[in-house]
Amino acid sequence: MKERNILDLIKSRFEKEPKHIFLEDIEGQKFTFFDLYKFVLKLNNYFTKKNIKTQDKVVVVFENSLLLSLLFLGITSTQRIFVPINPSSGKEEFNYILEKLKPSLIITEDIYKKKIKKKFDKKTIKIKNHKNFLDQIYEYKDKTVKSKNKKNISEILFTSGSTGKPKAIILTHDSIMNNLLGIYKQIKFKKNKNYLVVTPVYHNNGQFIPTLIPLLTYGRSIPTNSLTSIDNFWNLIKSKSIDYSSVMVTHINYLYYHRKPTKNNLEALFCGGAKLDDKIQKKFNKFFKVKVLTNYGLTESSSIVASETLKNFNTGSAGKPLFNNDIKIKKKINEKYGEILIKGKNIFKNYYGEASLTKEKIRNGWFHSGDLGYFDKKKNLVIKDRIDNMFVVSGENIYPNEIENYANNYPGIKISFVAGIKDKITSKKIIMIYEGKKKIFKDKLLEFLSKKISRFKLPKKIWHISELNYSAIPKAPNGKILRKKFNKLLFSNKLVN
Numbered sequence: 266m267k268e269r270n271i272l273d274l275i276k277s278r279f280e281k282e283p284k285h286i287f288l289e290d291i292e293g294q295k296f297t298f299f300d301l302y303k304f305v306l307k308l309n310n311y312f313t314k315k316n317i318k319t320q321d322k323v324v325v326v327f328e329n330s331l332l333l334s335l336l337f338l339g340i341t342s343t344q345r346i347f348v349p350i351n352p353s354s355g356k357e358e359f360n361y362i363l364e365k366l367k368p369s370l371i372i373t374e375d376i377y378k379k380k381i382k383k384k385f386d387k388k389t390i391k392i393k394n395h396k397n398f399l400d401q402i403y404e405y406k407d408k409t410v411k412s413k414n415k416k417n418i419s420e421i422l423f424t425s426g427s428t429g430k431p432k433a434i435i436l437t438h439d440s441i442m443n444n445l446l447g448i449y450k451q452i453k454f455k456k457n458k459n460y461l462v463v464t465p466v467y468h469n470n471g472q473f474i475p476t477l478i479p480l481l482t483y484g485r486s487i488p489t490n491s492l493t494s495i496d497n498f499w500n501l502i503k504s505k506s507i508d509y510s511s512v513m514v515t516h517i518n519y520l521y522y523h524r525k526p527t528k529n530n531l532e533a534l535f536c537g538g539a540k541l542d543d544k545i546q547k548k549f550n551k552f553f554k555v556k557v558l559t560n561y562g563l564t565e566s567s568s569i570v571a572s573e574t575l576k577n578f579n580t581g582s583a584g585k586p587l588f589n590n591d592i593k594i595k596k597k598i599n600e601k602y603g604e605i606l607i608k609g610k611n612i613f614k615n616y617y618g619e620a621s622l623t624k625e626k627i628r629n630g631w632f633h634s635g636d637l638g639y640f641d642k643k644k645n646l647v648i649k650d651r652i653d654n655m656f657v658v659s660g661e662n663i664y665p666n667e668i669e670n671y672a673n674n675y676p677g678i679k680i681s682f683v684a685g686i687k688d689k690i691t692s693k694k695i696i697m698i699y700e701g702k703k704k705i706f707k708d709k710l711l712e713f714l715s716k717k718i719s720r721f722k723l724p725k726k727i728w729h730i731s732e733l734n735y736s737a738i739p740k741a742p743n744g745k746i747l748r749k750k751f752n753k754l755l756f757s758n759k760l761v762n
Contacts, residue, residue, distance in 0.1 A: 266446050266481075269415040270438035272342035274480050275302050276412075282483060289487050290331040291501065294396075303407065304335055304399075309343040310408035317369050319344045320418060324363065325467075326350045326373035329488045332395040333466050334476055336372065337420075341438070344413045347420040349467030356380045361430060362423060365618065415439040421617055422469060422564050433617035434564045444567035444611035445477050447587035451572050452558075454482050458508040458532070461501055462488040463516065473568040474511040474535050484508075495519060499527045506530060513538040515680070515744030517557060518673065521549050531555045533575060537562060538745060540648050542670045543581035550579065559583050561648055565632055566590065567611040571646040582645035583638075587611075592646060593631075594639055602649045605638045606631040637664070654748060656685035658693045661721055665748075668697070668724070671717040675710055677702035682738050682746055683724065684755060686762060696761065697724035700738055703731060726761075733760050 268274045278285070279302035288296035296304070317323065323345050327333040333349075340347040350362055352374065359380045363371070371381065371389040378391050392398045419438045423431040460479045464470040466488065479486045487505050494501065495516055501507065512534050533556040536546075546557050560572035561583035570592060573584035586592045589609050596603025612632050615623040626633050637649040650664040657663065665683035672681040679701040685693035707727045714723055730738055735754070739747040755761045 271338055272410055272412055275342055285483055286485055288331055288334055291489050294331055305339050305342045306407035307402050307405045308339040309410045310405040311402055313408055321369035322346045322348050322366050324348045324368040324371040326352050326377050328352055329462055329466055329491045331488055334488045337466050341419045343410050346418050351467055352377055435614040435617055436567055437614050440567045440611050443589050447589035448569055449481055451587050452574055454478055456483045458484045459506055460484055460486050461507045461510040462486055463491055463494050463510050463512055465491045469564055469568045470511055502529045508532045511535040513744045514541045521545055524552055533558050540666055542674055547579050565613045566607055570607055580645050582647045584645055602637045602639050605634040605636045656693045659691045668722055671714055675713055677705040684752055695724045696726045698728050698730055700730050703729045733758055
C-alpha cells in the first residue's frame with residue numbers, strides 16, 4: 266500500500282471513483298469520495314482561518330454520526346490531531362482531559378456544553394444542528410493539504426479510565442496505516458461491501474474495520490448511534506444490506522440471548538474487547554448463519570493485532586497474529602500462561618506527558634500488554650485474563666474471566682463479575698455478583714459450574730447485584746466491566762466483607 270496516511274487514501278479514492286458513495290447515515294444522507302475530499306479541503310481552510318495549525322489538537326465530542334465520521338477523517342487528513350472524548354464521560358474526566366492536553370479547539374454537540382468549564386468557552390464550538398455546521402464548512406474555499414511526514418501524530422485516544430485517571434495514547438499516521446494494512450491482509454476484504462458502524466468512532470474499534478477498511482476497499486460506511494443501534498440491529502442489517510460490522514462481546518451475548526429468526530446477508534461480525542465464550546460463538550454462527558470472528562487488540566497497538574479469518578474461525582482463540590506485528594508470550598518456567606508482548610510499527614508512540622509509564626510499558630521495542638495468554642498447538646493466540654485481575658486462593662492462580670465466561674452461559678445470568686476478597690485461611694475467597702434474573706437457584710449454578718471448572722475455583726458467595734444495593738455492575742461505554750471501580754465499591758460494602 267503506497268498511501269502514507271488517511272489523506273492519501275481519500276485523495277486516491279477521489280481521483281479513481283469520485284462518484285462512489287462512501288458515507289451514508291441511517292436517514293439516507295450520503296457522501297461520495299468527491300464530497301469527502303472536498304470536505305477535507307474546506308475543513309483545512311476552516312482551521313486555517315481559525316488559526317488552528319498543523320499538529321494542533323482538536324477535541325471532538327459526539328456520539329456516532331455521519332458528522333463524527335467526517336471529523337475523524339477530516340481532522341486527521343488536515344494533519345491536525347483528532348482527540349475524541351466519550352460523551353458519556355463525567356464532568357471531572359472531561360476537564361481532566363482538557364486541562365492535560367490544552368487543545369486549540371473543541372467541537373462538541375451542544376447538549377454536552379455543561380460538562381466543559383467556562384474557561385474553555387473561547388475555544389469551544391457548540392453544534393446544535395449537524396447539517397448547518399456542514400453547510401458552514403462548505404462555504405469556505407478549498408485549501409490544498411500537503412501530505413506530511415507519516416511520523417506526525419494522527420490522534421490521541423483515551424482509555425476508559427477504569428484504572429484511575431485516563432491515559433492519553435498517541436497514535437501516528439504510520440502506526441494507523443500499518444495496522445490498517447495488517448487487518449486488510451489478514452481478513453482479505455472484498456471491494457464494494459457495506460459496513461455498519463455500531464461501536465463508537467471515539468474508540469479504535471469503530472475506526473478501523475467499519476470506517477477505514479471501506480475507505481481502503483471502496484466500500485460504504487454507515488455510522489449509527491452506538492447507544493441505540495443494538496436494539497435495531499437486525500433491521501439496520503437488512504435495510505442497509507450490511508455485509509460486515511464490528512461489535513463487542515456484550516453485543517454478541519445480547520443478540521444471542523434475545524435471538525429470533527432473521528434473514529440477513531451478513532458475511533461476518535468482528536468481535537473484540539473481551540474473550541467471547543466459544544460455545545456462544547458457535548451457537549450464534551449456527552442460529553443466525555453468520556460468522557463471528559474474534560480478535561484481540563489494544564488502543565496501544567492502534568487496533569487489532571490478531572484475528573480469526575473467514576476461513577479460520579470458531580477456534581476458541583483470537584486467531585493468528587497479523588503479519589505486521591510480532592507477538593510473544595513472556596512466561597515463567599512450567600507455567601502455561603504468560604504476559605502478551607507485541608512489537609511492530611503499529612505500536613503507539615507514547616503516553617502523552619507520561620514518559621516513565623511509556624518506558625515501563627515499552628521495553629526493548631516490546632509493548633507489555635498486561636494481558637495473559639498463550640499460543641495453542643495451531644499457533645492461535647488464546648487470551649486468558651489481565652495480569653492485574655488474577656488473584657491467588659490457597660496457592661492457586663484464579664482468573665476471573667474463566668469463571669465469568671461459564672457463568673454468563675447459565676440461564677438467567679446476563680453478566681457476571683468474579684473477585685477475590687480477604688480470607689484468613691485461604692488468603693482470598695472467591696465471590697460472584699451477577700445481573701439478570703433475581704431468583705436463580707445458586708446451588709444449581711454451582712452444580713453447573715462444577716462441571717466446567719475445578720472445585721477450588723467455585724465461588725463461595727453469590728449475590729444478585731440488587732442484593733448489594735447496587736442497580737448495575739459498573740461498565741465502560743464499550744461494555745467492559747470497570748473492575749477496579751467495582752472492587753473498590755465491594756471493599757467498602759459491609760454486605761460483602
